[in-house]
Amino acid sequence: MKPFLDTHFPVIFPIFFVVLWGGIALMVSRISGWSSLARRFRLESSFTGPTWSWQHARMRYATGYNGCLTVGADPSGLYLSMLFFFRIGHPALLLPWNEVSVRKRGKMLFVRYVELSLGREEQIPFRINGTLADRIQAAAGTSWPVENVS
Secondary structure (H helix, E strand, O other), X not given: OOOHHXXXXXXXXHHHHHHHHHHHHHHHHHHHOHHHHHHHHEOOOOOOXXXXXXXXXXXXXXXXXXXXXXXXXXXXXXXXXXXHHHOOOOOOEEEXXXXXXXXXXXXXXXXXXXXXXXXXXXXEEEEEEHHHHHHHHXXXXXXXXXXXXX
């Protein structure tokens, strides 16, 4: 008689993997602050402004979203969504520009970055590269938040 795991592994492993994947995605959403933002800024419709896929960002506690982020912007706000496989716990967001502020601009190892603060109440850091920030600012137009950084 074969051991239980030998005969049931093809069924158990995919279930285990999906549960583990979902649990990790939910935990990352909580740690990064995405779930906090989703309480107020969940996008219920579709976003029609320009978007940039496969983007990178850092959020709270240095949580990295590397190559799995779609970022968009228009005069109404900042759009964020995740690739399909990472979407558990990460609904699409649209933050109005009055809920976004520029924390700081800087350079690290020859790479420009901009750190935004998302949500007036939540104040979740959102660090992106300078080139993406320039694209977002251009798409936002005059709605881009006034910068009080040096």
